[in-house]
Amino acid sequence: MATAKNGARAPEISEREAYYRRQFRRFVFFTTLSSIVPLLIVGWIFNYYYKDFATARVKTSFVTQLEQHAKLVDLFLQEQVSKLELAVRSHTKDFLADRENLSSIFKTINAKKGAFNDLGLIDGKGCHLAYIGPYELMDKDYSNSFWFKEIMTGPSRQVYVSDMFLGFREVPHFIIAVLGTDGSERWILRATIETEVFRRIVEDVRVGSTGEVFLLNTKGVYQSNTSQGGKMLEMSVFPVRPFTETVKVEVGRFGITGSEKRPPMQIASYVWLNNPRWMLAMRQDYSEALYDVNHVTYVMSAILLVSALVIFVVTVFVTKYMIHAMHKRDREVDQANECVIQASKLASVGELSSGVAHEINNPLAIINFENQILADMEKTSEMDSDFREQLLKSLTRSSNMVKRCKRLTHSLLKFSRQTESVIDDVDINSLIEDVIPLIEREAASSGIRLIVEPESDLPTILADSSQLQQVFLNLITNAIDAHDGTGYGSVRIITKTNMNDKGVDILISDTGSGILPERIDKIFDPFFTTKPVGKGTGLGLSICYGIVTKLGGQLQVQSEVGEGSVFTVFLPFEPPAGLKEVVE
């Protein structure tokens, strides 16, 4: 079925489509960019500061933990030293040289923790005066031992705590030696610390799965075993740090004992003990220490990613919707433009017609009167009968042609006068009722049945009734003419309310010959006619179109060749504001 809707189609459709696609990409790109980039920046800043804060906390906790542990180790050592000092200061050498007495003291000081392995009293020459312990050390000479020399010959030191060493037993241990004096005589109370007890104290800290706590002497030798493989008396890969009484924290690749792989990043804290001069250190893989921080970072990255994805998807959908709206609006603008073009076409034809019609009317009047003069003369003059017959025939034909021209010029003038409207309440049903008698006779003579189906409660509209009469007269006459004198058929006129567009629809359908699809776009153009020469001026539909659109309505046609056509007039309840103002 062919349809015409106010003229031609919008041009350059493919160019338009390309433009929409370009706009779509542009919108999506910029919207995504402008929303995701700030999101990422905010996320990054938050992450940066959170990491900073969390790292500081981890470091603080490393400091606190080591501080407490250092106190514990220090306290243990001081306690053992104090016990020995007390024994030395409160007893004489002779008292202590008595094995019974020494044994009693050993039991007393070793009662609680069992921290001492053995206890021996050594004279100024390095020989045992008395010895309590599990080993056979009574006959050992310590005069060449480093600790003996250190306390006897070194700067005046009352107490000496050794580093870990193997000693006679070839077992790693360390000793505490306290110098005692009886007048000029110097002797030493020496005790070996139970390595296991000491180790338990030193190593009794859990620092995650990669963490460890250990002691180093000033040369970097382990004074304790480590949970990550470091053995007592082995050289540590962990570097000896400068002396400090407060706990320090460092982050770096310190190396792992026995591993040749690139060492992991680690966080380490350390502090130096006073006596002995050992460095207590604690270290852990940085990634483990910062596990919580990293976890937060991962979660946050995931949230950012999901948000970015959601933004992107929403942007795509919103843009799609917007482009769709734009598309729709452009189509409406195109239609409006087509209406404007059609209207301006009508206006220019209108101006031209007005001038032409007037100029033609004068000569027509003259021809008409000249005919009349001849007709007058024919009545009174003598002439040949053949000539008279020819004259009368010519006069009749000439007169008919004048009438035909007059019809044309009057149509043209009507066409040019479409600008003047008188707006009032119009009852479309009664208006059609008024029009019907004017064409009833013509319809009857053509064998066409006129069927009117008015909607009973059709609301009145504001419009120009005389112009609308012209429209309906024209459309119904056309519908009758569309039957091409077949002698039968019907024209149906239906009125109904159109609540969607706020107006009324008037459908004029016929059972005539229909309109060819290639002609349907032209039928509203001025001077387009399919009627035989002299029957139609080609202005009727363009006048109707002009009137209807000026009243804010629409004139549409649907047609199928051989089946008939339906002309639909839509008229709004109220004409456009401009028109109303002019009239009021």
Added chain:
Amino acid sequence: MENAKILLVDDETDFTDTMSQLLRTRGYQVTAVNGGESAIKALGQGRYDVMVLDLKMPGMDGMATLKEAKKLELFTETLILTGHATVDTALEAIKLGAYDYLTKPCDIDELVQKIQGASKKKDATEKQEIRKNIDRIVEGKGF
């Protein structure tokens, strides 16, 4: 009645010639002029029963001529005959006192019919006016 005097006003000479001839054969006395100014002049000089007036003319147009003619306070009736007819101009002309309105090209019989109507009206108005005057004179003389 048959000898009604007609003043034909139209800027197109061919038209006035043809029309004059036609009307004369129907027994009218016709004077043709080609413009509004000439028409006013002619009205001032002679008596006419009906003026057939075109609207669109160079110089003084039909409407202006009609207004001027009314100022002369004659009994002459005016019949508008124009090629450019609109409802508005017709209404305006009637308001200004024109007898009727015809569009070109028109049928001679129709025109004659209107001329006769106008002429009759003019006679009636004139008679009425004369009677009024007589009445006034009679009353004034005290009959």
